Amino acid sequence: MKVAVVGATGMVGQVMLQVLEERNFPLTELIPVASKKSVGKELTFKGKKFKVVDLETAVGRKPEIALFSAGGETSLEWAPKFAAVGTRVIDNSSAWRMHPEIKLVVPEINAEALTEVDKIIANPNCSTIQLVMALSPLHKKYGVRRVVVSTYQSITGTGVKAVEQLENEYIGRAGEMAYPYPIHKNAIPHCDVFLENDYTKEEMKLTHETKKILADDSVLVSATAVRIPVVGGHSESVNVTFDQDFEVGEVKNLLKNTNGVVVQDHVEVNQYPMPIYAEGKNEVFVGRIRRDFTAKNSLNMWVVADNLRKGAATNTVQIAEYLLSKDWF
Ligand code: 2RA
Numbered sequence: 225m226k227v228a229v230v231g232a233t234g235m236v237g238q239v240m241l242q243v244l245e246e247r248n249f250p251l252t253e254l255i256p257v258a259s260k261k262s263v264g265k266e267l268t269f270k271g272k273k274f275k276v277v278d279l280e281t282a283v284g285r286k287p288e289i290a291l292f293s294a295g296g297e298t299s300l301e302w303a304p305k306f307a308a309v310g311t312r313v314i315d316n317s318s319a320w321r322m323h324p325e326i327k328l329v330v331p332e333i334n335a336e337a338l339t340e341v342d343k344i345i346a347n348p349n350c351s352t353i354q355l356v357m358a359l360s361p362l363h364k365k366y367g368v369r370r371v372v373v374s375t376y377q378s379i380t381g382t383g384v385k386a387v388e389q390l391e392n393e394y395i396g397r398a399g400e401m402a403y404p405y406p407i408h409k410n411a412i413p414h415c416d417v418f419l420e421n422d423y424t425k426e427e428m429k430l431t432h433e434t435k436k437i438l439a440d441d442s443v444l445v446s447a448t449a450v451r452i453p454v455v456g457g458h459s460e461s462v463n464v465t466f467d468q469d470f471e472v473g474e475v476k477n478l479l480k481n482t483n484g485v486v487v488q489d490h491v492e493v494n495q496y497p498m499p500i501y502a503e504g505k506n507e508v509f510v511g512r513i514r515r516d517f518t519a520k521n522s523l524n525m526w527v528v529a530d531n532l533r534k535g536a537a538t539n540t541v542q543i544a545e546y547l548l549s550k551d552w553f
Contacts, residue, residue: 225251226287231294232256239537240291245270257282287311288553291540307343314345314543316536321346328436331542332484333360340552350535351375351458352433357508358527361482363438367467370444376452376459377415381531390453407453415449456503457530465522479510489513497528506538
């Protein structure tokens, strides 16, 4: 099994390699792919050294699977080229997510929708993945009608430049800016670019991708995405209104019994999800689960996940594991 990791030297690419190794993914040859400046570099995987190659070379080796985290432009140009030689591509960019013929997959929710002919598969946005992991079991039981979500997003979602900006500001050193403002001691309500409707692309990803993954266009999502000086993961304050009423205890049990979700909800001993505890883990953590007493059939909850893991690399590898579980290779 030859597996290409496109964007292997980036933050998500590096975590993908970690996750592949941790989960003992049965690959026989790793094909690390990066930009021209990294070609020839050696990466160690499972104690073996693999040379970074360019995209042309990687396609020529015809990997069975290619895990992409290299930006939308690269995905738009190269995912079809890999697919044309029989590779199954799992892409982390937003390039293919809303394409009508491309599946947008969170394995615990909709992997079954995948078929042998799916050669390009989209990995949802990190903030969407953790949201739908919490919403899906509740949608099945009570029918989600409307979601109001505010995100508190890790700077690792922006990349190395953002982490360096925070480090520089923390020690008072000048440096390149990943954001229009200082991130140290700040909260910036601006993730990705603003659109004509005054929402950001990040906010509209939550609105559109949630509908597609839950396969229900009637689900309404209103989002505010905020960047905060945190590195361990994204946090989300979620207010959801259902078609049906619910019992909070039943909601907690539904979530506790959802694969990939961990309920951390004992406020009497100050137990609730936080990025410092989610960092490096693959689950989605849910807490502060409580009825919204101001509105009918409505609930508040707090959702935290490592955006580089379940929000990107782990979800991608889980899709690859699902593909392997079929006799499609
Ligand atoms: C972010 N979700 O956090 C976006 C892309 N990783 O910036």
